[in-house]
Amino acid sequence: MTIALLTIGDEICIGQIVNTNAAWMAEACAKEGWRVLAHSVVGDELPNILNEFQRLLGLADAVLITGGLGPTHDDRTKTALVEFLHDTLVLHEPTLEHLRNLFKRLGRDLTERNAAQALLPGKCTVLQNDKGTAAGMWFTLSAGTMHNASKRDKIMVSMPGVPHEMKHLMQDRVIPRLRELSANDAVMRYTTLLTTGIAESTLADLIGDVEPILEGQELAFLPSPSGVKLRITVTAANRVSADALLERIEERIRARANKFIFGKDGDTYDAVVGALLAKRGLTVAVAESCTGGLLGATLTMKPGASAYFLGGVQCYSNDAKMRFVGVKPETLRLHGAVSEETARELAFGICERFQSDIGISVTGIAGPDGGTPEKPVGTIWVGIADKKSVEAHKYTVGGDRIVNRERAVAAALQLLFKKVSGV
């Protein structure tokens, strides 16, 4: 089963809203083993909408449309569908009844404009929307007809653009129906291995010749601030063979690069590190200079962080480094705030003050100002201490301020991971 996504609406087209719907829908489809071939966004202009219906139907087995179903004059999707399919609007009694109940429950009058949302194309199967006023519409276009010259029936589905309404319709109405239609299809499935501490080209060299590993399947290298992601994509006759194939390929990649792989798929560094800390019963405290609190914010992103995160000090000023974490004045004077010595004293000091098992510190030059030839923008020191020892590592990252801070946090989590996992 191949899928194309069409988003209709000026507000998306001109960038006032990020198209999170498309990502959510694409991921939901990919999880089912369907191939998403394209996303498309057009504004509220009829000719462009009609052109996209035609093009995407030529491309994919199912076209999933969101947006343009509201009650105002700039919502054109229904009009476009009726024109494209030579259909007419008819009153759909169950939808009118649903609207009446909904408005009653909200204590509002059902206006004529809202009641018109029960006028729906005669050829569609109506998908009741329990979460809102705009019904979903499912059209089956028979093979070999004017709009579908292919040999397989094609599907068009129209859903509202409100995210929670779209998700409801996808999960409860659309995906189950598509699943039935594709029960005997070949599937495409994927898994993503998350690496850290290795550059894209070095990783590619380490894995080496991919031909014998891949059995004709695909491997993609995806750089990200937290490390390079390796996405394995396989196509197989069914889900079971696909999963077996994925497992074999993953094993072969792990045989070559396992020590750089910290997790897979939806795993995040903070979650992996957090789970490890909780499992080992260890606690951590942070001393943050250039990250201003971002490391602590990241370590507390997942529920249950209070089991391992005690807290920390945002020691942005030198005064705070001395008074609240115990860095010696002469250390700052002799070596500066961005130095191995300061990173070590911060990590050790925070560990001691919070009586945590592990103390971790970040001090660096996030930029764009403050760099020197000796310590350019992007110089980061991360310190890590336990009750017996302390060490610090230097990183040189080359992005803008936001990226440098994210990389500093990623480096700190990486050190923490190494310490706790014993890698």
Added chain:
Amino acid sequence: MTIALLTIGDEICIGQIVNTNAAWMAEACAKEGWRVLAHSVVGDELPNILNEFQRLLGLADAVLITGGLGPTHDDRTKTALVEFLHDTLVLHEPTLEHLRNLFKRLGRDLTERNAAQALLPGKCTVLQNDKGTAAGMWFTLSAGTMHNASKRDKIMVSMPGVPHEMKHLMQDRVIPRLRELSANDAVMRYTTLLTTGIAESTLADLIGDVEPILEGQELAFLPSPSGVKLRITVTAANRVSADALLERIEERIRARANKFIFGKDGDTYDAVVGALLAKRGLTVAVAESCTGGLLGATLTMKPGASAYFLGGVQCYSNDAKMRFVGVKPETLRLHGAVSEETARELAFGICERFQSDIGISVTGIAGPDGGTPEKPVGTIWVGIADKKSVEAHKYTVGGDRIVNRERAVAAALQLLFKKVSGV
């Protein structure tokens, strides 16, 4: 000038990454007065990429392409461009030099794989990428040629998909060139004034009769969680007249409502608050419980934060609240960590310990666990203190953990803005 956006990459197509690039680019183009007609996303398959080149060139004056420029085998954009334009790859010496310098600075060897990024299509104008290894490529397709049957030259630009590299190329290379090409076009431009602390209807009354202000142009009132936004939209024969018109209208609105306007367009609360603090010579310290450092991280997002941000304590545990910020044990015992009393003691305590002009605290139940009937998930207390006084405000927000923390930070920044601006 009309624009189409093309994003290339399986990771976007299958929903692993949200297409934030497209929204950013669309907004940047709309700001210039150019009409964005379509966004399109395709995976890394050559035929689909080639089809989209052809289709989007038929649709718009300029096709802006991102993604698929990395050094590995799954990056196909350069191959696609060469094939589509019947071009060949040639070594671009300045890019090789740039790569050599970049790798030297990072202390890494320039591998053959990376050096291949200096092989670029002969027909393009190379756009140097100061932030990364993949150069931008600008192609001018003359009117009336095979790829461009129209009467106007068309533009194709290829940029890397890494957001900060794309933004750099757009801002410093692409937009200035497109601006030159469209200097004599009619434009629609807009600007948005951001207000806070005033209701929509009160603001409308304050601004009063808009007819004489607007010279026939448009003003929209857009309510949002951070305050009402005022969007001015003008249409004019060219950019210069449009900007003059925008400026006149903005001035007239400011004459009536200036004290409620905290910024415009892309301004964020943290940047505006930071600039205000710097201007007034005031310093701030934070005590963060449920946000774990996110408020400090937000206050230090912009360069120059050391002028006003002294630091803070991430007092995630009760022990940290007492030992490092001075909350009284009986306050925690009688009222709990999420209470007016604790928020006040945290704000006052952090102000005192850091000797800052202002202290601000956040304590709340971010969820999903820890809620009670009396204090449900989403209950947030924000405290704000100076050397003489302290107050705390309660917010009830109803999102998931991540959203609740973001809203807590937004509430804290708003209180800080009110205090510093005297609104």
